[in-house]
Amino acid sequence: MTMDQSAVKEIQKSQAIATIDAAIHGKQLEKPVLAAPADFKLHNLEGYLPGRTRFRGAMRTIVLLDFISYSLDHRKDNDSACFVDPASMSAETIFNLGTDAKPGHADFSAKVNLVKTAEYKALLDINGHKLSQKQLAEFLEDYAENIVCYSPAGEVIPITEAVAAVRRLTIESSRKEDYEVQEFKSSRSDLENIEARSEKVLPAGFKFECTPYNDLSLRTFDLRLSVITGREAPALSVRIKRLESVQEDMGRELETKLSDAFSAEDTSEQKIETYIGSFSP
Known part of the structure; x- marks a missing residue:
């Protein structure tokens, strides 16, 4: 039985992929990689499940007290951090930021943008x-x-x-x-x-x-x-x-209010660290 040219190429491609994968798995790589044909596509089936595989999203508000309450209600075990931007008078809490040893997805957050009176x-x-x-x-x-x-x-x-x-x-x-x-x-x-x-x-x-x-x-x-x-x-x-000096003072006041609010509720298992700056995952 003879095979056409296309079938031979597919067999050769499969053998090459298997060889490359074996070589990759034998190395100590920092990032997970896999050799696969270019026409393979990944499909996310989460939409067909009864619920999402994990909670994620972005809460937005202009009320500081609601932001504090939501942050305290959804904080995770040492995985949460709050970043305060004095220039825009805003703050963002990322709940699944994780740690250096165990990083999170950083796609579940809450943000407050204070509005001028x-x-x-x-x-x-x-x-x-x-x-x-x-x-x-x-x-x-x-x-x-x-x-x-x-x-x-x-x-x-x-x-x-x-x-x-x-x-x-x-x-x-x-x-x-x-x-x-x-x-x-x-x-x-x-x-x-x-x-x-x-x-x-x-x-x-x-x-x-x-x-x-x-x-x-x-x-x-x-x-x-x-x-x-x-x-x-x-x-x-x-x-x-x-x-400019007054605006800087207002930014420091916002950071102090958040730091005090989160520290008052802190435990050794659950706390929200506060930083001046912003974070981009």
């Missing part, structure tokens, strides 16, 4: 921007309960007087010209002074108190007020002092 978002929206008198006056009126204005001398100004001062500004301008003529040269210099004044005491700045993110502590932001002249109408600029 309306007051903090409104404050950031005006930070560093040029505002009209009307825009700043309305901001002061809308958030009067959060604001304490102060004069250049550091004295507190009632919010009603601060609003009135912002709404009514007087721009005073004076110009001085100097001329000089000598035998071989002549020169001219212009000096113009522009000053913004108000019938009321114009605030030098103000303090804005709010909770920047839900579940975080109340904070006071110090702001500097500047008047920009040289345009058809004066503009006002508000800038938060040391904003």
